Amino acid sequence: MATFVRLLVSQAERVVSRLFKAERGEGPGSFLEAPRTEKLLERGEGGGLRYGLGAMQGWRAHMEDAHTAQPQLPGALATWAFFAVYDGHAGSTVAQFCACHLLGEVVVGEAFTGEAESPEAVKEAVREGFLRIDSRMQALARAEGWEHAGSTAVAVLVSPGHLYFINLGDSRALLCRAGRLTFYTEDHKPSQPRERERIENAGGTVLLQRVNGSLAVSRALGDFDYKAVAWRGQTEQLVSPEPEVYELPRCPGEDEFLVLACDGVWDAFDTEGLCAFVRSRLLLGGDPQAVCEEGSRDNMTCMVVCFRGAPGTSQAALQKERELDAHLESRVAELYGELQEQGAASLVAIFQCLASEVNPSLPPGGGLASKRAVIMEAYERLRRSYEAQMSGPCESGAPC
Structure with a gap:
């Protein structure tokens, strides 16, 4: 089938996917008669890292994505960095809250105060930080009436010696090392056996590859309608706020760039394809922001983080x-x-x-x-x- 036809099919699938993923209370009114095409563009650098971000509201009635980009953390963690993309649904409340407060919940405790870095301690601190902020938001949501709102999260915590990939939901992050796709996070979908088992144990069903036929992700922050069984632990609910955290040793000189993006970007690109495309744009002298500007679409956010080993102009x-x-x-x-x-x-x-x-x-x-x-x-x-x-x-x- 011709490339153009495949492109049309891909665009149609994205629209259908967005409609299916709409939360309760969302419908035709959640979409505009004409797209908002202004792009949010951002760039920054610090600690030997450069980043760029592109985001666009598109056809959605509201921009529900949010992000955090700190190429150099303050104080004692000045050699660390943190980048995250949050893909909100049923409103931007959870995504915006996480953009403001999640990092502060993660980088606390002995894992970040000791002289020697312990990857296992860092991963546990990240996990506890996610559970803590979800519990904190649940109390606020009940008081302020935003129980329906939720957000996926994908992040990379960069230390002097390691890269910590953090994923919750169906946003995704990848690493390009020595010119090749080396690592990417795994999406959390209700149809996956381990996710389905938890959902069914919590009294739910997986229908149309969705939790109770409605939510298209099996792990998320917020979405408290799916976390309503008081006697079940946080990680035993229909939707879990527990992230998966992967740790990779850094390879100076070979690590080239990271890409963090919400699911809409991955609907249009496969993982290897986006990695190759970003690298080809960097070879043309494009900075990370310019690369993201080319790739942003309807209610999508894409962030590129370049290491010192990123390809230069060819x-x-x-x-x-x-x-x-x-x-x-x-x-x-x-x-x-x-x-x-x-x-x-x-x-x-x-x-x-x-x-x-x-x-x-x-x-x-x-x-x-x-x-x-x-x-x-x-x-x-x-x-x-x-x-x-x-x-x-x-x-x-x-x-x-």
Whole structure:
């Protein structure tokens, strides 16, 4: 099937997925008649790390994502860093609360005060921090009436010697090391055997791959409607706030970058594809923020964190990109002329034609969709030129 058709199918699946994932009380009113296309862009650096972030509200009625980016923690933890993306649902309350307070609940206790770093102690401190903030929010939610709100969370805690990947829900983080995808977190879905077992033990069901036919993730912060059995422990409820924490030793010189993104990004990219796409953009001299700006979509957030070993600008890659852009512009002009003779010179028709052609020079992971700006700009120039010619005077001087 042509790449363009696959892109349309992917976009449709994303819309359907968003509709199914809507919480109780959400419906058509949760979506706008026209998308909000302004992008939130952010960049920063510290402690030998550079990060960039891109986010966009899109068709959703509210922006429900939030994030934390601290490339250098204060005080005694100045050699540590923390990055996180929170994908909220049924409102942004939980995501925003976590963005403000989760880090403070995590980096406490002996795990962060001793002289020698203990990975096991750090992982346990992270776990306890998540449980603590969820308990804290539950009391607030009951008092303030936001029991329905929830959020996934994906984070990376960077120490001088280790990378701690933290995941709760279906957002995802990856590590590119020495030019290859080395690690990525595992999504928490209700259909997974271990998740299904907990849900059923808690008296629930997995229907349409959702908790009780409604919630599409099996672990999340908030979502207190699913944590209402007082005699069950926090990790034994229908939805668990317990994160999975993975620890990897750092490899200076080989560690290149991290990507943290909410599930909508992973609906459009597979993990290896996004890793390859980000690396190809960095080789063009793009900073992390520019890379994220290319990738952000409807109510999605993507963060890229670069280590000192991240790839720098490649003249060969730049030349290849210039040649690709020139080729696409030339093909758009050729196709526009051919299709105009048939009265069918639409942007969609041109995309379909280009998608049917094999082009190994397209960015890895991004494909033709990642060059949409080049194609659209070339098309608009041709369209405006054609319309100007059609509305201009004839050779006799009279209007045509």
